[in-house]
Amino acid sequence: MDLAGLNVLVVGAGKSGRAASRFLVSKGARVTLTDAKGADAFAGIQEEAPGVELVLGAYPQVEPGRWDLVVVSPGVPVTVEPVTAARAAGIPVIGELELAWRFCRAPVVAITGTNGKTTTTALVGEVFRHAGKNTLVAGNIGVPFISGVERYGPGDVVVLEVSSFQLETAPTFRPRVAAILNITPDHIDRHRSLEAYIEAKAAIFKNQTPDDYTVLNYDDPITAALASRCSGQVIFFSRRHRLEQGIYLQEGQIMTAGSRGSYRICPAGSLRIPGGHNLENALAAAAAAWVMGVRPDVIGEALTGFRGVPHRLEEVGMVNGVRYINDSKGTNPDAAIKALEAFREPIVLIAGGRNKGNSFQEFAARFPGRVRALVVLGESAEDIAQAAREQGLERILRAADLKDAVRLSRDNAEPGDVVLLSPACASWDMFKSYEERGDLFREIVKRMAAEG
Incomplete structure (x- = not known):
């Protein structure tokens, strides 16, 4: 170009x-x-x-x-x-992803999905680095693809987190491996319908050929149904089913099966990132690395050494026997549900922000038996509070800002509880980004811990 x-x-x-x-x-x-x-x-x-x-x-x-x-x-x-x-x-109208792609000489592993993109992208990058590959991790994860694209060649690897927004303006983008982790309603305010959102996600594999690979979630009906539309070789991952070809669980072990035989990667219990959704992320990462020729033992070592990413179930402090968890990247209800399900302890939940066109009913339906108290803030505070009241939750508190939300959470938590910031909303009503929101949460908690 x-x-x-x-x-x-x-x-x-x-x-x-x-x-x-x-x-x-x-x-x-x-x-x-x-x-x-x-x-x-x-x-x-x-x-x-x-x-x-x-x-x-x-x-x-x-x-x-x-x-x-x-x-x-x-x-x-x-x-x-x-x-x-x-x-x-x-x-001609193109996006930064497309511009960078036209100058890219390295094979690309691209990851999209409603939830889990950042963790999976970081994890795939860690696997390739562990395998000795010169690896660029970029895209929607916070590093523009264009900023480093020319430093990587055919013997290297580029791992990209790709959003539906980026795919809208990437007409020739063709990753060697395209992974779709899951699809649930999100960004309906921009895409206008779930069907349009699905089409935006499916664009990640539209230019692939039979020499390429498409990694799909076998357990997610919408994602699995896309297999019939893929031109590349489909590799499924599943935590619920044993697969003849793909990445799956068997008796607590992460396994791979295919034309090269079946191999053990690592015990699922050895992963350091909590929650069933993170197990799925690890399976997807293993699939992407496996089809690119990384050995199972190398994949396993990288998976078990990975500690997670900032703002995604990040433990930021322990104050008076209460754990404080930063899940600011939980910007939609489905992501926040996964965060709730990652803990067995009683939860004091901080939620709210700008809604992206989602309903909070299913989110609130997970509160009984899990959420001790709910602290709401931002534009969607009353919508989330109303959904919680319909589920019988009585302890609902309204915060003026994030600092007030942490104070209210502290006052309503008991030793052994988890205070969880998982907003189920975008941050744009009060912050520039979810990172800014999470950074402030971390800072408030650390200051509170220092004060005793």
Whole structure:
């Protein structure tokens, strides 16, 4: 892809947009970076993107002849004016994922799904590193793919966390291994229907050939049903069924079976990341590494040594006999349900934020017998509280902010309990990101522990 001399409009001035802009400038393109947010939201941006023209606070007009290419960031809906106008004018529109893909020389393992993407991506990266591979772990996990793509060649591996937003603007993306962990309703506010959301996820394998692999969750009906649409070789993983080919559990052991025979990888009980959902993540990671030729014993060593990722069931402190768990990445009800199910202790739950078009009824249905008290905050506080009241939960407290939520949780927890931040919502009503929310939670807990 020759970018020299092209006029490129990058829409979205977040981390991905800035990285794409720097890359485009390095290739000789004339770049304009735009965002609907004003300059006050992007302190120091000019220093981060030297040589880039900035248009902040409003989008520039898009008309035929002005731009040769539009690159849209994943956080920007494809319905915004610059994107729709570009498509109407016949100007190519791609995302940062697609831009990086066109310069990628290394085989790619791409992971998507409603929940578990970050943990599984980090885990797959750990397996390949343990196998001695020079490995880039990037994508929706927080490192833009474009920022490191040219440093990796055919003998290396790129492991990507890929979101439905990124797949919307990646028309030629073709990973060597594509994994879909699960699909449950999420981002309906953007995709408008579950069916459209499923199609966005399925785009991860649309360009694959019979030489590629598609890893699917055998236990998830929506995901398993996609097998008939795959052009690549389908590899299932399951924690409930013994498979003739794939990764599965047998008498407490993670096993692999296929044309090369059946092999033990490691005991499921030796995993350090809690919860049945994390067992599924480990099975998926094993499948992705197995089809790329990593030995079972190497996979097992990496799985059992992995301690998890920040903001996903991360233990941040013990105060007066109460464990505090940061699951800020639980940004939808299904993810928060998995967090609840990971603990046997009574839970004081902190939940709330911006709803992404989901119902909280099934989430609240898991409260009886698990949740001692519920602390709600943010835009969805009353919706979650009402769903909890319908399940008979009486101890429901409203917090003004996260600091207040931690204080209320402390006051309502007993020794042996778990205080769990698993919001079931996005963070955007009160924070810039789930990371910022989780970092503040961690800081509040550590300060509280220091004070005694």
